[in-house]
Amino acid sequence: MVKEQIINIASKNPEKVYPIAALNERGFKRKQCKICKRYFWSIENRETCADHEPYSFIGKPIKPIEYKKLWDLTKKFFSERGYVPLNSYPVVARWRDDLDFVIASIVDFQPHIVNGEIEPIANRIIIPQYCLRFDDLPLVGYSGRHFTSFIMIGQHAFEKPENYNPYKYLRDLLDYFNYLGFKDNQLVIHEDAWAGGGNAGPSLEIFYTGLELANQVYMVYKVIDNKLIPMENIRVLDMGAGHERIVWALNGSINAYEVTFPNSLKYLRNYFDLDREIKDIYYLGYKIESKDDIINVAKEYAENFGFDLDYVLKAWEEYAKMYIVADHLRSVYLAIKDGMLPSNTGGGYNIRILLRRVFKIMEEKGFEIEKVIELIQKDLL
């Protein structure tokens, strides 16, 4: 795997691979996780990385902020640092043969701009890119952080090697998190690597109390036949931050859905039988990476709080269904608006599955789909 190759190179010579000057100057120190052995950086003394940490920010807002407001702040901050703000590209990736939907902001610029064959609109940009992903469909509504559609805030640069400045990109990103209200000593930064869409590079993942907020990738390789080939006359910054996650963390809300769909959830709530006590289950959302984890978390919650397992599963499902409706209808709306209709094949089939799931819940609950879609548009940027 190319990812492991890069991590291997990086762990031996972090100073050659990562802009560690931007971490040193803020007081971050390099450590190795006692549990999983990965290298990470933090200001506070700690023995483990951020992967083993509950979402203890829930219930502890940093600075309450509306979903739409985050992009205004992001645009303002990065514009002042010389990045050109763009609007989201369509979610249907018509310029790609290998993808139906945009799954990350860098997809907007692959392959030709990333390869250096076409000049970008600007060398440094910031973009709120709507993305569609279906890999985690069974976890939507349960984990508190998985969506089929989300905004990836992309911080990108397409530079000649002599102008490429990872130190600045990382400093800008950390300053941005400070500007939003996160303190450096609350952040944990993992050394990692990323590969996708034919490119790869070392990356730094930024965590806040167990929640990954952003991944800054320094793209320096092309991947051909599983081999790493250094990119020639271009260096690319590929930073993706989770818009929903940042708003969630700033608000300390129970999950990311509550802050993402305020208008549609206000309406949907009337149709669902929501049990207040189960809400705390989203504290355990950090444990959910696969479908099996859902039942395990329900068991743990039932045991810890003296509930019957069936009761927990049923109450949780009720919340999840409501969030599924909002999430899925947003994805359907975005896909259809950009020209992908429900069908039997490819991306259209994904949209059909989403609709089928929503129709099933609608038949049971009786809300109006048109009304939800109308409210979802109010929740969009």
Ligand SMILES: [Zn+2]
């Ligand atoms: Zn670890």
